[in-house]
Amino acid sequence: MKITKPLNLGLVALAGLAFACGGGEKSSETTSTPEPVAAAPAPAQEISLEDKYKDDPIYIKGLEKIKGSDCMSCHMVERKIVGPSYADVAAKYESTDENITKLATKVIEGGVGVWGEVPMTPHPGLSLDDAKDMVAYVLLLKK
Numbered sequence: 001m002k003i004t005k006p007l008n009l010g011l012v013a014l015a016g017l018a019f020a021c022g023g024g025e026k027s028s029e030t031t032s033t034p035e036p037v038a039a040a041p042a043p044a045q046e047i048s049l050e051d052k053y054k055d056d057p058i059y060i061k062g063l064e065k066i067k068g069s070d071c072m073s074c075h076m077v078e079r080k081i082v083g084p085s086y087a088d089v090a091a092k093y094e095s096t097d098e099n100i101t102k103l104a105t106k107v108i109e110g111g112v113g114v115w116g117e118v119p120m121t122p123h124p125g126l127s128l129d130d131a132k133d134m135v136a137y138v139l140l141l142k143k
Ligand code: HEC
Pocket: 066, 069, 070, 071, 072, 073, 074, 075, 082, 083, 084, 089, 103, 106, 107, 111, 112, 113, 114, 115, 116, 117, 118, 119, 120, 121, 123, 134, 135, 138
């Protein structure tokens, strides 16, 4: 008891000091609690496609395979880099078995001309099944 009280007083004094140092400009806001300083980026108004689909088994399986390949060096989910964004690809094609097979074949063989003059490199080491899982993930990413 004899120890805690002076300690508390000391803390109050310290807090007062800190306040005195920081004060000055905002005298009208003296009672407001301090805002957390840029703790985390504010949640976007729209939820990201990653968040929207992250629990879908197609998403999980496809992303895992995509991470094991080089797709990410040319594709991002919502931004065009070398290749179109996955969201743009998803907006263009319905997620049918036919489209998935067609696009998976293109991923394996490479190709150019649908999105521009930059070619996608071939991926001959991919099995059709793996490529289809990747494409199913891509076509899931609809807004
Ligand atoms: C060297 C860069 C590069 C890499 C690596 C790459 N892509 Fe692409 N991708 C492209 C480009 C460029 C296009 C656009 C091709 C076109 O215009 O026809 C494209 C197009 C696509 C398309 C749409 C095809 C169409 O006809 O609409 C899909 C799906 C795709 N990529 C998936 C993948 C996957 C999955 C991987 C990983 C296995 C991958 N890409 C790796 C550059 C790349």
